[in-house]
Amino acid sequence: MPTAKQSIESSPQYLTLTSYTNFLSTDLNTLTTLTSSITPTTPTTTISTYLETLWNSLLLLVSQTEWSSLTHQKLSLLLHRLQTHSSESSSYLGKTEVEPLPIYNDTEFSWSQLPDLNIYIRDWYNFSPPFSPSSTPLQGFTFSNQEWVNLNAFLATLTRTSLTSETPNNTPTDYSLYALWSLRSLEVETESLNTLDPADIQTAAVWIVIAKTEIYKLCKANTEYEGNLARGGDGFREKGWKGFSVERWRVWEDAFGEILELESEKEEGEVEIIRLVKQAEVVMRMVGAGDS
Structure with missing residues (x-):
């Protein structure tokens, strides 16, 4: 019997996405x-099953795509x-007639909300290698450090895309909270930086490398979230942070500097970590230079 991962990889949704990323469609x-x-006329249960396969296909594909690949931007x-896309008005798909919309979760189905995608992203985000090394979002698939970095690279790309002029200003989905959850791993006491998991360091660096301008703008705007979703890390709980801030940006910048020193002092520092942290440190200086 095939695993869930194998079933996803043979699904029409996965094959459609891979065909697209391979420039065959x-x-x-x-x-x-x-x-x-x-x-x-599609029943709600059928819509739910279809979306589950579609979003799992997307997340599996990006997790297995090198973090620096342009495929992330393409997807x-x-x-x-x-x-x-709208069933009511889809002229670019050649449709001119107004069609009724199916009902899904007690409301009219609309692709504009990318229904359920955030639910699946949140579910997959529960299985980071440092915290769930033997757990899996799909039977037959367990995150390696590199696959975890790749997934976050895609989320960083989504954040960058949704906050730039490349997309409509009314894009309803915000993925920037995942940036804070990743970068929060850097918010520890200085003496604890040398105990950080390599996956956490690389993921934090990738977020900055890919979405530095958008993250800095959020920091400048003091963008906040409700409750404790965006609380500070273990070394900065007393700050009472509720979102992005320039102060927080400086903490991340300092942490990258300290990590770079620690890695450089090792006899065999991890080359990929050093490379990514150097990139993050450089782009942070460049982005914040205008405020100096």
Whole structure:
């Protein structure tokens, strides 16, 4: 019997996405294929099953895609174009007639909300290698450090794309909280930095390398979240942080500097960590230079 991972990899949704990333299908054909399975008469349970497979296919694919690959940007832009898809008005898909919308979760189904995607992202985010080394979001798949970094690279790309002029200003989905959850691993006492998991260091660095400008803008704007979702890390709980801030940006910048020194002092510092941390440190200085 195939594992959940194998079932995903053989699904039409996964094959459609891989065909697209391999330049075997156009934007238009891919969007048509992905959206045509949900019609005005599609039952709610069928929609739910279809979306579960679609989002797991997407997350599995990006997790297995090198963090620096342009495929992340390609899929990010596809998602945002999917958000503009509507069964009521889809002229770019060649549709001109107004169609009724199926009902899903007691409301009209709309691709503009990328329904359920954040639920699956949040679920996958529970299985980071440092905290769940033997757990898995899919039977047959357990995150390696590199795959965890790759997933976060995609989320960073989504954040960058959703906050730039490349996409509509009313994009309803915000992924920036995942940046804080990743960068929060750096918010420890200085003497604890040498105990950080390599996956946490690399992931934090990748977020900065990919989405530095957008993250810094959020810090400058003091963007906050409700409750304790964006609380500070173990070394900064007393700060009462509720979101992004320039003060927090400086903490991350200092942490990268300390980590770089610690890695350089080792006889065999991890080359990939040193490379990524150096990149993060450089881009942070560049982005924040205008305030100096």
